[in-house]
Amino acid sequence: MSVPLTLLGLLEREPSHGYDLKRDYDALFGRGRPLPFGQLYSTLGRLARDGKVVVGETEAGAGPDRKRYVITDQGATEFEAWLREPVEAEPHLQTVLFAKVTLALMLGRDAEAYLDAQRAAHLQRMRELTEVKRGGGLVDALLADHGLFHLEADLRWIDLTTARLDALRTEVRS
Amino acid sequence: MTAAVEALDVRFSFGSTPALRDATVAVEAGEILAVMGPSGSGKSTLLHCLAGILVPDGGEIRVAGRRTDDLPEAERSALRRDRFGFVFQFGQLVPELTAEENVALPLLLAGVRRREALVRARGWFERLDLGGLEQRRSGELSGGQAQRVALARGMVAEPEVLFADEPTGALDSLTGEHVMDMLVGTARERGTTVVLVTHEARVAAYADREVVVRDGRVVSLTPAAGRP
Numbered sequence: 001m002s003v004p005l006t007l008l009g010l011l012e013r014e015p016s017h018g019y020d021l022k023r024d025y026d027a028l029f030g031r032g033r034p035l036p037f038g039q040l041y042s043t044l045g046r047l048a049r050d051g052k053v054v055v056g057e058t059e060a061g062a063g064p065d066r067k068r069y070v071i072t073d074q075g076a077t078e079f080e081a082w083l084r085e086p087v088e089a090e091p092h093l094q095t096v097l098f099a100k101v102t103l104a105l106m107l108g109r110d111a112e113a114y115l116d117a118q119r120a121a122h123l124q125r126m127r128e129l130t131e132v133k134r135g136g137g138l139v140d141a142l143l144a145d146h147g148l149f150h151l152e153a154d155l156r157w158i159d160l161t162t163a164r165l166d167a168l169r170t171e172v173r174s
Numbered sequence: 175m176t177a178a179v180e181a182l183d184v185r186f187s188f189g190s191t192p193a194l195r196d197a198t199v200a201v202e203a204g205e206i207l208a209v210m211g212p213s214g215s216g217k218s219t220l221l222h223c224l225a226g227i228l229v230p231d232g233g234e235i236r237v238a239g240r241r242t243d244d245l246p247e248a249e250r251s252a253l254r255r256d257r258f259g260f261v262f263q264f265g266q267l268v269p270e271l272t273a274e275e276n277v278a279l280p281l282l283l284a285g286v287r288r289r290e291a292l293v294r295a296r297g298w299f300e301r302l303d304l305g306g307l308e309q310r311r312s313g314e315l316s317g318g319q320a321q322r323v324a325l326a327r328g329m330v331a332e333p334e335v336l337f338a339d340e341p342t343g344a345l346d347s348l349t350g351e352h353v354m355d356m357l358v359g360t361a362r363e364r365g366t367t368v369v370l371v372t373h374e375a376r377v378a379a380y381a382d383r384e385v386v387v388r389d390g391r392v393v394s395l396t397p398a399a400g401r402p
Binding site for chain 1: 212355358359374375376378379380381382384386393395
């Protein structure tokens with residue numbers, strides 16, 4: 001999962017302190033692997049250097065956590081592009097898919113359109129692998145099957161998530 | 175380009191339960207279209223409307239540009255017999271007939287002489303890897319063999335459109351793959367248009383394009399060939 005883009009997504013919601021970003025990141029995306037403070041601030045530093053966030057004035061009661069980070073137009077554009085674009089269809093994408101759906105729901109974006117785009121990308125890759133199978137030998141077929149079964153598992157997850165979007169939206173935004 | 179078969183704003187209800195709500199889809203000639211969707215989404219109802227088995231409550235069905243939903247039942251029946259082929263989930267072979275008689279059935283119903291119908295039917299047994307099974311009855315065939323016999327029956331009259339409703343739904347992965355290879359290979363060889371209803375992504379991956387039926391509406395994920 002892309003930590004910089006996920007942080008941009010959290011900042012797209014509202015300007016935040018580093019501590020708040022870590023808390024939300026760990027709660028939504030950490031899943032037992034909290035984001036180290038060192039990685040958080042180095043990532044925010046790179047985002048600021050690249051013009052994707054700006055660091056606000058140090059607030060009263062100053063400490064490293066009293067700086068508020070604000071996403072820039074450039075950062076928002078990059079996040080938006082990432083959110084819209086289906087991930088290249090390959091196995092083991094669940095964390096990226098999960099992050100995109102969760103952030104889209106949190107920000108009131110069209111998660112169903114994203115899932116449909118991802119579903120189309122997955123099926124296109126499955127069509128390509130099916131053609132490989134039909135035109136190749138048994139070894140090609142075995143390799144293609146491995147990809148097909150994993151992509152199919154992702155697609156089942158996409159179907160189930162699509163069916164649960166309303167309930168998920170309520171949970172993520174509560 | 176005129177679609178081989180299309181639904182325009184089709185509505186259909188079972189009693190007070192709507193199954194299709196303004197469903198629109200066009201299948202180009204020679205195209206293999208997968209119709210996907212969860213159970214109860216309306217995908218089989220859409221197939222039945224396109225094939226003239228069900229008459230929509232509203233909207234239009236067109237076959238090669240000609241409206242068909244307002245035809246009398248006798249004409250729709252002739253349309254199904256002469257221009258369409260069908261493969262269903264459980265084959266639905268006639269148990270009293272041999273495999274070759276089952277395959278010959280659409281020809282016999284179309285008035286082809288029995289001898290000629292059986293000769294044409296037998297040609298399909300080698301083609302679909304069914305050689306030697308001509309005299310078996312459906313109870314003596316494996317699931318995969320029965321489904322290939324059903325495919326032969328669907329294709330024997332050289333239909334313009336083959337409607338396949340969950341053709342591998344009752345088969346294991348390997349057998350289902352074999353049936354799909356045969357179905358797609360045969361359709362491509364002959365330029366047959368195929369409407370393939372399936373809930374399995376690996377089956378849909380044999381198609382050129384897919385649409386999803388969701389709450390009775392058709393969602394197109396990729397543009398049709400030749401259409402923006």
